[in-house]
Amino acid sequence: MSQSDKPLRATKHRLTPAERERQIIDGAIAFFAEVGLDGQTRELAHRLGITQPLLYRYFPSKELLLERVYDAVYVKRWKPEWEVLIADRSLSIGERFRRFEKDYQRTIMTYDWLRIFFSAGLKGTDLPARYLQRVRSQIFTPVLAELRRELGLLSPDLLPLCAEEFELIFGIHGALLYVGIRRFIYNMDVSIDQELVFDAEIDAFLAGVGPVMRRLVAEHQARTGKS
Amino acid sequence: MSQSDKPLRATKHRLTPAERERQIIDGAIAFFAEVGLDGQTRELAHRLGITQPLLYRYFPSKELLLERVYDAVYVKRWKPEWEVLIADRSLSIGERFRRFEKDYQRTIMTYDWLRIFFSAGLKGTDLPARYLQRVRSQIFTPVLAELRRELGLLSPDLLPLCAEEFELIFGIHGALLYVGIRRFIYNMDVSIDQELVFDAEIDAFLAGVGPVMRRLVAEHQARTGKS
DNA sequence: GTTTTCATTTATCATTAGATAAATTAAACC
DNA sequence: GGTTTAATTTATCTAATGATAAATGAAAAC
Numbered sequence: 001m002s003q004s005d006k007p008l009r010a011t012k013h014r015l016t017p018a019e020r021e022r023q024i025i026d027g028a029i030a031f032f033a034e035v036g037l038d039g040q041t042r043e044l045a046h047r048l049g050i051t052q053p054l055l056y057r058y059f060p061s062k063e064l065l066l067e068r069v070y071d072a073v074y075v076k077r078w079k080p081e082w083e084v085l086i087a088d089r090s091l092s093i094g095e096r097f098r099r100f101e102k103d104y105q106r107t108i109m110t111y112d113w114l115r116i117f118f119s120a121g122l123k124g125t126d127l128p129a130r131y132l133q134r135v136r137s138q139i140f141t142p143v144l145a146e147l148r149r150e151l152g153l154l155s156p157d158l159l160p161l162c163a164e165e166f167e168l169i170f171g172i173h174g175a176l177l178y179v180g181i182r183r184f185i186y187n188m189d190v191s192i193d194q195e196l197v198f199d200a201e202i203d204a205f206l207a208g209v210g211p212v213m214r215r216l217v218a219e220h221q222a223r224t225g226k227s
Numbered sequence: 228m229s230q231s232d233k234p235l236r237a238t239k240h241r242l243t244p245a246e247r248e249r250q251i252i253d254g255a256i257a258f259f260a261e262v263g264l265d266g267q268t269r270e271l272a273h274r275l276g277i278t279q280p281l282l283y284r285y286f287p288s289k290e291l292l293l294e295r296v297y298d299a300v301y302v303k304r305w306k307p308e309w310e311v312l313i314a315d316r317s318l319s320i321g322e323r324f325r326r327f328e329k330d331y332q333r334t335i336m337t338y339d340w341l342r343i344f345f346s347a348g349l350k351g352t353d354l355p356a357r358y359l360q361r362v363r364s365q366i367f368t369p370v371l372a373e374l375r376r377e378l379g380l381l382s383p384d385l386l387p388l389c390a391e392e393f394e395l396i397f398g399i400h401g402a403l404l405y406v407g408i409r410r411f412i413y414n415m416d417v418s419i420d421q422e423l424v425f426d427a428e429i430d431a432f433l434a435g436v437g438p439v440m441r442r443l444v445a446e447h448q449a450r451t452g453k454s
Numbered sequence: 455g456t457t458t459t460c461a462t463t464t465a466t467c468a469t470t471a472g473a474t475a476a477a478t479t480a481a482a483c484c
Numbered sequence: 485g486g487t488t489t490a491a492t493t494t495a496t497c498t499a500a501t502g503a504t505a506a507a508t509g510a511a512a513a514c
Contacts, residue, residue, distance in 0.1 A: 014480055014491060036349055038265050041472065051493055056473065118345055121412040122263055128413035163417075167406070167424045168431075174405025175398035182397070185348040186355035190390075197394045204395075204439045208431035216427065241461060241510060268502065278463055283503065 021058050024048060028069050033112040037066060037119045070120070073113055074131055079103070086142050093146035094206045100139060101176055102198055109180040118185055140169045151210055153217050162220040168213060172205040248285050251275060255296050260339040264293060264346045297347070300340055301358055306330070313369050320373035321433045327366065328403055329425055336407040345412055367396045378437055380444050389447040395440060399432040 015023065027048045032039050041062055045052040059065035082104065086096055108114065121128040144161050148154065176198055182188045242250065254275045259266050268289055272279040286292040309331065313323055335341065348355040371392050372383050403425060409415045 017491080020491080036265070038263070040470080042470085052472090053474075053494085054492060057491075062472070115349060118412060119349055121414065122342060122346055122349070124414065126414070129415045132409065132413060132415065163419045164424055164427070167419055168427070170405060170409070171402035171424075171428045174408070175402040178397060178401025178404065179394070181401070182359065185345060186359060187348065187351065187353070188356045188359065192390045192394055197391055197398075200391070200395070200439050200443065201398045204432070204435035207438075208435040211434075212427050212431045244461080247461080267500080269500085279502090280464085280504075281462060284461075289502070 017058070020054075024055060024058055024065070025068055025072055028065055029073060029112050029116070032066070032069060032119070033115040037116070037123055069116065070127055073116055074127065077107060077113070078134075079107065083138050083142075086139055086146075089146075093143060093150055096146075097143055098199075098202045098206075100143075101173070101202060102195075105176050105180070105198065108177075109183070111184050114180050114184045118181075135173075136166065140166060140173075143169060147209065147213060148217070151213060153214065154221065159217070159221055159224065162216070164216050164220070165213060168209060168216070172201065175201055175205075244285070247281075251277075251282060251285055251292070252295055252299055255292055256300060256339050256343070259293070259296060259346070260342040264343070264350055296343065297354055300343055301354065304334060304340070305361075306334065310365050310369075313366055313373075316373075320370060320377055323373075324370055325426075325429045325433070327370075328400065328429060329422075332403050332407070332425065335404075336410070338411050341407050341411045362400075363393065367393060367400075370396060374436065374440060375444070378440060380441065381448065386444070386448055386451065389443065391443050391447070392440060395436060395443070399428065402428055402432075 028044060031044045031047055035043070041055055042052045045055055055065065059068065082100055085100055088096060091099075108117075117128055117131075141156075141161065144165050145156050148156060148161075179190055179192075179194065179197070183190050255271060258271045258274055262270070268282055269279045272282055282292065286295065309327055312327055315323060318326075335344075344355055344358075368383075368388065371388050374380075375382060375388075406417055406419075406421065406424070410417050
């Protein structure tokens with residue numbers, strides 16, 4: 001009760017379980033992002049300045065520690081406001097999509113997020129597929145519905161969205177993501193004015209998406225209607 | 228000298244060194260693509276139906292075996308005709324670029340190519356950076372030069388290509404690549420008419436790239452000219 | 455058909471992996 | 485201030501890891 005309630009963190013030993021757990025997870029995120037998910041628990045412990053068996057006091061297995069890492073990086077960093085933004089009809093769908101992509105890409109374009117994501121995919125985990133399924137259903141589906149509406153095309157209720165329409169959105173999404181891939185997966189330095197580039201790419205996408213989508217929907221309608 | 232010069236490959240043992248080396252490299256490509264570059268030599272040998280020490284008869288170390296894998300997958304699959312195609316002025320640069328991307332993506336969009344590429348990047352190898360540098364200098368640089376020319380903009384000799392212009396090309400390139408990433412890295416099933424989708428995306432890109440590039444070059448010129 | 459060659463296997467080493475049990479010791483409690 | 489609690493460490497198990505040396509045996513050479 002004197003100058004500090006918590007024991008002064010200079011002599012590092014003996015953290016509370018909550019503190020230690022937090023510290024391990026944070027360290028594990030940085031560690032596994034750097035060396036890959038096959039990184040050894042001994043080296044992780046060493047970097048944290050603790051012994052390896054202590055990890056097992058807090059996490060029953062390496063696999064369960066990784067689950068907590070995934071939770072911290074992917075589940076906890078998802079912003080529900082994105083789904084709200086996409087539904088906000090006071091803005092054009094183009095503007096909504098632009099704002100979403102710029103904030104989304106800014107959120108995920110980090111060393112940790114991208115490298116663990118790709119490592120998990122390569123390892124065979126279903127994490128990336130499940131995550132992207134969420135983006136598809138919560139964001140891209142309403143975006144396409146709104147695009148149909150603004151373009152005066154048939155509602156998805158009458159003519160379901162087709163895979164090729166989704167690919168249009170995945171296309172621009174992947175184009176922006178590619179900056180992060182080159183930076184953090186390929187280890188290249190991509191020194192650009194990212195704001196400028198993203199706006200230019202989204203401009204070009206929005207300018208071009210109308211005609212292409214009209215064509216896709218027409219073809220889709222013909223296909224569905226006749227066969 | 229009777230019916231077959233080569234010993235009948237039914238009783239598999241005793242290959243010639245050339246055959247065995249080929250077999251090991253082919254097996255290693257499939258193996259490391261599947262399990263990652265940390266895959267164990269013992270399991271690779273087991274899949275090949277040989278013993279693990281035999282690998283070391285042909286390759287002094289796992290690292291050198293991986294070098295041979297990189298060579299087989301990335302160096303040997305590069306098509307010099309791509310560089311010829313891009314220089315062929317009997318076609319519009321749009322058409323040249325379309326043909327390049329469609330053949331290029333068809334070449335690299337395989338389980339082996341993509342997974343080993345990303346594994347190598349995550350491992351810290353400079354392979355992806357060096358490879359993409361080649362694409363940039365041998366393909367994208369001439370594409371941008373031709374685009375400048377067709378749009379009546381300043382030649383790169385007078386005003387060097389800027390990073391943002393390259394990003395336009397990297398953008399559409401990444402958009403197409405993203406199909407392969409979702410398929411082979413995220414393990415998703417992307418069931419689309421790829422021909423149709425790629426054409427649509429390239430259409431949209433080519434339709435939009437003119438105005439955006441004019442703007443970028445103008446801004447770049449203003450920046451360079453004044454400062 | 456015997457000998458030679460060399461592709462392949464068996465046996466083995468030193469190191470490292472994830473995980474567990476028992477011993478230690480800093481801090482909380484009365 | 486002695487006792488209790490529990491955060492942390494030391495010691496250790498078992499199974500793999502890349503790599504090497506010596507033994508084997510199928511095919512080529514003569």
